[in-house]
Amino acid sequence: RHKADPERETWAEARAREARELGVHEQPYCLVIGGGQGGIMLGARLRQLGVPTLIVEKNARAGDSWRNRYRSLVLHDPVWYDHLPYIPFPENWPVFTPKDKMGDWLEMYARVMELNYWVATKCISAAYDEPEKLWTVVVDRAGERITLKPKHIVFATGAYGPPRQIDLPGADSFKGELLHSSQYSTGEKFRGKHVAVIGAASSGHDVSVDLWEAGAKVTMVQRSPTTVVKSDTLMEVGFEIFSEKALARGITTDKADMIVASTPFALVPKGQRALYDVIRERDADFYKRLSDSGFAIDFGEDETGLLMKAYRTGSGYYIDVGACELILNGEIAVKSGVGIKSLTPTGILFEDGSELAVDAIVSCTGYQSMNETVAGIVSREVADKVGPCWGLGSGVKGGPGPWQGELRNMWKPTAQEALWFHGGNLALSRFYSKFVALQLKARMEGIATPVYGEPSNSRR
Structure with missing residues (x-):
């Protein structure tokens, strides 16, 4: 008063x-x-x-x-x-x-x-x-x-x-810089250098793009298949309830929250499986090109896609906002399907006997x-x-x-x-x-x- x-x-x-x-x-x-x-x-x-x-x-x-x-x-x-x-x-x-x-x-x-x-x-x-x-x-x-x-x-x-650190035999012998994605802030100091990014989920893609933009040569090391969805596609068929069009129909964010939360988790996989059937058909050419490039793709253990991976493990997926085109164009190299045997003083030795010489390694291995x-x-x-x-x-x-x-x-x-x-x-x-x-x-x-x-x- x-x-x-x-x-x-x-x-x-x-x-x-x-x-x-x-x-x-x-x-x-x-x-x-x-x-x-x-x-x-x-x-x-x-x-x-x-x-x-x-x-x-x-x-x-x-x-x-x-x-x-x-x-x-x-x-x-x-x-x-x-x-x-x-x-x-x-x-x-x-x-x-x-x-x-x-x-x-x-x-x-x-x-x-x-x-x-x-x-x-x-x-x-x-x-x-x-x-x-x-x-x-x-x-x-x-x-x-x-x-x-x-x-x-x-x-x-x-x-x-806390950050999840994976066991990399020979890490003590590696002469370059080895860091987790939680320690990574900019690729500026890696300009002109060759950097390996271990991990092919969201952070692995984002860090790879940032390094590429800074002028680094980048190789993404993919240890397991990734669920990838194009951003434009997900916005149109996955996020339609949270969109400008939905708002015009009177579905506010609060209403959309209640609609989403009202679906019991036991019923979510069925709906997501149907959604990813649509997504895979819609972007079939994109997925074929990505697979042909050597990048391993999956849609989860039961074909339910990104959301269920997020709920179940919080890992293994990427919404494509540009990295995939760099992979398809060869701007970001991918080493997939081969395990890491050890680090060497100059890089990574893979289980198939091949070696990758790098100046730095960023582990995008999650939390x-x-x-x-x-x-x-x-x-x-x-x-x-x-x-x-x-x-x-x-x-x-x-x-x-x-x-x-x-x-x-x-x-x-x-x-x-x-x-x-x-x-x-x-x-x-x-x-x-x-x-x-x-x-x-x-x-x-x-x-x-x-x-x-x-x-x-x-x-x-």
Whole structure:
């Protein structure tokens, strides 16, 4: 209310007080570990529900999880699929968002949504006190150790966990530079050099293109077949529910979210199999050319394509936004179907006896499950108790549980009390952040939240 008062506290003063006191005089009810898109969207939901929340982010700025990636990265999903809650992208936003533009949007969003957000903060350890129903979490905030006491912690550390390093015999003997894609930012220093990219999924293609644009000679080493879909095709027949045409028919992003989520996972494979029958017929010439070039293609173990690979393994697929044409033209070489025997001082020795001389190797070999991040912060025991994330399972290690056939551990209670996982792409983070936030709000308010129980029609 607009009323004269010598004790009036302005909005700016209230925000400054909240920032000073949170984590010092007042403890957050929920601590979100990870301040990328997932953590930010969940933080916004919890803020609207009045749940005291603190987000900790290891990078120097909100949005750096996008800014710090390789220079040419652009989202492969269309803008209508990627809106954040409450504040949609403006109408003049590009259909495919450049990484730095996305980073700036996330930074703006965190600020205007009034999130309590600590940058340059690394989570060191966390332990749960069962009798007290309380976590003790130690963080390093710009060199200062701070102990927090939240009731719940949410791991929002992306879709995956730590980088997956594959065993490369002879790696110690290799004289060139060897790095994982998580360490790769630009191909500029590789100009004029020969670089091998191990891996032929999304990161492998994107890094190969970035290296080629920087003037490197690139060979992609394909260890297993890849599901490839042309971007234009996927936008027309796969993403039609998230499109300008759908919006014109009144199917907003919120409506599309509900339509997609209303399909049980058990029914998704059948629909995806039918979709990829259409895609393979539509782009038959493209797939023949790609296969003839020596690139190995598949559509998943049951011919269900990209989406089911994403849900089941989070790997093995690529939405073609230009790399395939470089492969077809011979601008990016492909070594496929032959295993790596070892590295040598000058390159890679393959199991068929052939050798590839390279100056550098970029391993685009993916990431481990999110529960491996739990192992490093909480304990190996707790990480094993909750089990891996993603993949279709029960959500509860060791038993069928009430969510048989659903995604494991994501957005719902886990086997470790008061520990949650939230993440995924922008669309999944947008939609499911609402349900994680509602579950946390209910617990804060003392509302009964039974999770497991015998089905009403079960027999004893």
